[in-house]
Amino acid sequence: MSAPCCYILDSDVFIEAARRYYAFDLVSSFWQTLVEQARNGRVQSIDRVKAEIDRGKDDLKEWANGDFHQWFLSTAQPDVIDAYRQIINWAHKQTQFIDAAKAEFSRAENADAWVIAYSMAKDFVIVTHEIYDPSIRRKIPIPNVCRALGVKDVDTFQMLRELGVRLG
Secondary structure: OOOOOEEOOOOHHHHHHHHHHOOOOOOHHHHHHHHHHHOOOOOOHHHHHHHHHHHHOOOHHHHHOOOOHHHHHHHOOOOHHHHHHHHHHHHHHHOOOHHHHHHHHHHOOOOOHHHHHHHHHHEEEEEOOOOOOOOOOOOOOOOHHHHHHOOOEEHHHHHHHHHHOOOO
């Protein structure tokens, strides 16, 4: 199976990897692979994700501002902004989610809707560790929105498989 043209990484992909299973001091090849795949035009993220990463004071922030900085793409594009409006309007019409979930999803500092908007506008695949949950009310998971709006999402491991990456 051929991989899509590009994957857009959600904040949790970077944060979970750095804090848990691909720590910089243990699996540096993961981080090198992300840069290589970005150079090849296959892996990117967005400015809103970088802003979330920049809130930390750790190796991830240093790596994001050094090795990966040029692959955090701007969301200030008309097609992305239009997609963002559609996503926010969709979210607020859903009776499944409580008002606090809708408010959190719509916060300017929350990258989730922007990740979806960028992927929707550019026809990219979202990489996230969030899981589809048809009965959740307290949060609006990225995969729930993706399923409703026809945007593909995968987790980190599926992305690595689709890219043919082998770490080790």
